Amino acid sequence: MSTPSRPYHHGDLRAALLRQAEDVLARRGVDGLSLRELARAAGVSHGAPRHHFRDRQALLDALALDGYARLGARLDAALDGDGDGDGDGDGDGNVTERLTVFARAYVAFALDHPALLGLMHRAKDESGDERLTAANDAAFAAPVRLLAEARERGAIDPDTSGRVDMSVLAVLQGLAVLASTGTTGGRSVDALVSDTVATLMRGLRPR
Amino acid sequence: MSTPSRPYHHGDLRAALLRQAEDVLARRGVDGLSLRELARAAGVSHGAPRHHFRDRQALLDALALDGYARLGARLDAALDGDGDGDGDGDGDGNVTERLTVFARAYVAFALDHPALLGLMHRAKDESGDERLTAANDAAFAAPVRLLAEARERGAIDPDTSGRVDMSVLAVLQGLAVLASTGTTGGRSVDALVSDTVATLMRGLRPR
DNA sequence: ACCTGAACACCGTTCAAGT
DNA sequence: ACCTGAACACCGTTCAAGT
Numbered sequence: 378m379s380t381p382s383r384p385y386h387h388g389d390l391r392a393a394l395l396r397q398a399e400d401v402l403a404r405r406g407v408d409g410l411s412l413r414e415l416a417r418a419a420g421v422s423h424g425a426p427r428h429h430f431r432d433r434q435a436l437l438d439a440l441a442l443d444g445y446a447r448l449g450a451r452l453d454a455a456l457d458g459d460g461d462g463d464g465d466g467d468g469d470g471n472v473t474e475r476l477t478v479f480a481r482a483y484v485a486f487a488l489d490h491p492a493l494l495g496l497m498h499r500a501k502d503e504s505g506d507e508r509l510t511a512a513n514d515a516a517f518a519a520p521v522r523l524l525a526e527a528r529e530r531g532a533i534d535p536d537t538s539g540r541v542d543m544s545v546l547a548v549l550q551g552l553a554v555l556a557s558t559g560t561t562g563g564r565s566v567d568a569l570v571s572d573t574v575a576t577l578m579r580g581l582r583p584r
Numbered sequence: 585m586s587t588p589s590r591p592y593h594h595g596d597l598r599a600a601l602l603r604q605a606e607d608v609l610a611r612r613g614v615d616g617l618s619l620r621e622l623a624r625a626a627g628v629s630h631g632a633p634r635h636h637f638r639d640r641q642a643l644l645d646a647l648a649l650d651g652y653a654r655l656g657a658r659l660d661a662a663l664d665g666d667g668d669g670d671g672d673g674d675g676d677g678n679v680t681e682r683l684t685v686f687a688r689a690y691v692a693f694a695l696d697h698p699a700l701l702g703l704m705h706r707a708k709d710e711s712g713d714e715r716l717t718a719a720n721d722a723a724f725a726a727p728v729r730l731l732a733e734a735r736e737r738g739a740i741d742p743d744t745s746g747r748v749d750m751s752v753l754a755v756l757q758g759l760a761v762l763a764s765t766g767t768t769g770g771r772s773v774d775a776l777v778s779d780t781v782a783t784l785m786r787g788l789r790p791r
Numbered sequence: 792a793c794c795t796g797a798a799c800a801c802c803g804t805t806c807a808a809g810t
Numbered sequence: 811a812c813c814t815g816a817a818c819a820c821c822g823t824t825c826a827a828g829t
Contacts, residue, residue, distance in 0.1 A: 387794095423795090427824085632813055
């Protein structure tokens with residue numbers, strides 16, 4: 378599998394740097410992340426990372442990209458595990474449940490990797506790398522599909538057409554923000570999530 | 585008002601540093617903000633800021649605190665300008681409108697000062713300064729009051745008690761995030777905001 | 792192809808010393 | 811009280827040179 382001789386060094390420096398970087402990110406935040414320190418931890422000179430990442434931002438982008446891939450996988454897995462949604466189709470409860478499942482998965486990711494998620498958002502907005510926006514879109518394609526299907530089945534109001542999709546995304550984003558900052562208003566995160574989805578389905582108006 | 589003689593230097597270095605800092609923040613982001621550069625721009629030595637801010641984070645905190653004060657003022661002003669809400673009281677439309685007004689004001693702030701808002705959130709979460717969380721609470725006290733009053737008047741579903749407040753905050757946060765990252769799904773920000781508030785009031789379910 | 796190591800131009804922070 | 815300026819320990823980035 379691996380040759381015993383190490384011509385210069387590190388079988389796969391790139392992977393090692395990313396692994397260490399995520400560790401440091403989680404423990405000390407983006408500001409605490411130094412290329413030179415990563416190089417030191419990997420046992421290479423401070424110039425070595427240059428061969429795998431053009432600059433610090435490139436390493437950050439790679440970290441974010443990997444984060445999106447894992448987030449997408451988790452979201453998809455959560456929805457898959459919840460059933461495929463075209464069985465008997467009891468109409469309404471299914472959408473509420475599936476939205477809740479999705480929101481929970483997203484919030485769980487936000488709680489597990491707050492610094493990484495923050496990095497992902499920042500990288501998507503500020504870095505020029507368009508693979509990041511693509512990865513973001515891919516990760517959130519599932520709820521948009523979910524809503525479209527529900528609308529076709531009549532499980533959610535059809536004349537809302539496409540304009541509620543953004544609203545739902547706003548709610549998901551907001552939930553993740555509130556959860557990861559601990560602004561849950563004194564209740565459990567799970568309760569916050571299901572209450573919010575319920576509120577969204579039901580509306581604030583009386584009746 | 586001001587003595588013509590400048591014993592050492594800068595009438596009010598603290599204010600000058602903050603002013604410059606916000607400028608740099610808006611134009612080059614937090615990472616582009618250097619204490620030494622600020623000192624240079626103010627015409628003082630690099631050690632001078634130390635007398636007004638213990639370290640870089642303290643300056644960032646001060647910036648965030650000021651941001652919260654201005655955000656709060658803008659949100660309150662927007663709601664005040666919209667009427668006091670206990671006139672005739674036509675019941676429903678009032679809440680929708682006032683929530684929309686509030687959301688628009690918040691989103692406008694997010695669009696005007698994206699970097700500052702990001703700094704505010706980060707500072708609130710990561711810095712130890714509890715005045716920041718207090719400032720955050722104060723800024724968002726208005727919509728919580730608004731909901732409480734609406735519930736008393738029966739303008740929103742009463743048995744939702746306090747558990748929708750967080751939901752509404754989540755929506756507001758999410759809207760600001762989406763707007764400031766340009767993720768508006770191809771429509772205007774104003775439309776996104778009013779659609780989302782409408783969706784929230786009405787609910788996703790048919791009928 | 793991958794890594795080293797010196798070099799350059801920056802940082803934040805500390806602290807004696809000045810006025 | 812407020813500011814200076816040297817000092818220290820870091821950075822990111824570049825680039826010849828090595829293997």
